[in-house]
Amino acid sequence: MWKSKASSISTVNSPKENKRTGYTIPAGWMVMVISSVVHLDPEIYENPFEFNPWRWEGKELRSGSKTFMVFGGGIRQCAGSEYARLQISIFLHHLVTTYDFSLSKDSEVVRVPSPFFPNGFFMNISKCSNK
Template sequence: MVFGLTAKKLISYDLEKSSENLRENFDAFLEGLLSVPVAIPGTAYYKCLQGRKKVMRVLKNMLEERKVKPNKVKNDFFDHVLEELKQDDTVLTEEIALDLMFVLLFTSFETAAMAILVAVKLLTDNPRALKELTEEHEKILKERANPEDGLTWEEYKSMTFTFQVINETVRMANIVPAIFRKALTDIKIKDYTIPSGWVVMVSLPSVHLDPDNYKDPLNFNPWRWEGMGTKGSSKNFMGFGGGQRFCVGADFARLQMAVFLHCLVTRYRWQPIKGGETLRTPGLQFPNGFHVKFFKKDSKSG
């Protein structure tokens, strides 16, 4: 669902009509993203390279088509990038533009979709948290002058407990398991020296699941964020990275999650059916999916 929405906004991609299954190619890309770099057919790394190659081919064809026949009305984000490409003083090249579209398509669906899935799973397993979340959202509906109106920015900003749920989900899910930095000079940390030129891998779960930072780190406890700023990053919370490469989509992801949770808890109840087991490869996976049956809040049938 998230992929369908973002791919449509970014490149007007229509899942139903397209001959190339972009989603499958991104899945292959993800599975081999952190793998042994052996590029022979059958390996995860090979599939990852193929996945990227195929998506890049689709994007390149799209770029060529739109160069010949530009859209008169700017329909999607790609149109705006192409417009920028035409400017004399642009820093973009075709190669950068295609790379940008690839990375945006990838980052904007995989992470947010996974975060939503993990949130639903954690809430299913923690009825007390689900109850408090539901109360927060039902109160929003009750206080709305016209119940038919959509969610407002003010309402969004009032979702204190929801932000706690989101932060706790992102902390526990560790959707991005590691980030990488390169030492540009020799760096001394305590008794160690990281030599210039070395690549450092920052393991985010080691920070987020450290009992010195979070009491009972494996417990889903949204209340631990009470009274704490739930935005941005700190040395103990790097779910969205930190520093210069801080996630550009962090606010968008939070908004997407909050809107999803708002609709979910105000309109539906649900029951787990099967799946829900997690696996790290090292990215987070649900090998058997997570199957639930939804019930409209005012009905008993599914």
């Protein structure tokens, strides 16, 4: 079995029949891991659509966890996950401490198989008045 190139959807191709996981994956089938289904499962994350940064407190957030799969898992998990987390932290810090921002109009969001905004995402951004 082998995994595809990096993408937000991990796929595994099965060149021959595979029964290792307890499920039978027929030869030639592709198994697709849709991580957003895990991240939006209310049994794992209470009110998954609510913005709640504190939800992560005390959770297992290492790459490869079965309840946090942003960076995939297994031997092909994201090689840049720590770098990406650092860059995102720096970006968010500067965004919220330097700028005021708000939605300029509601945007449609599609969450599965991968989050995207089919009609765009519109924001008002201005420098904080005290900066």
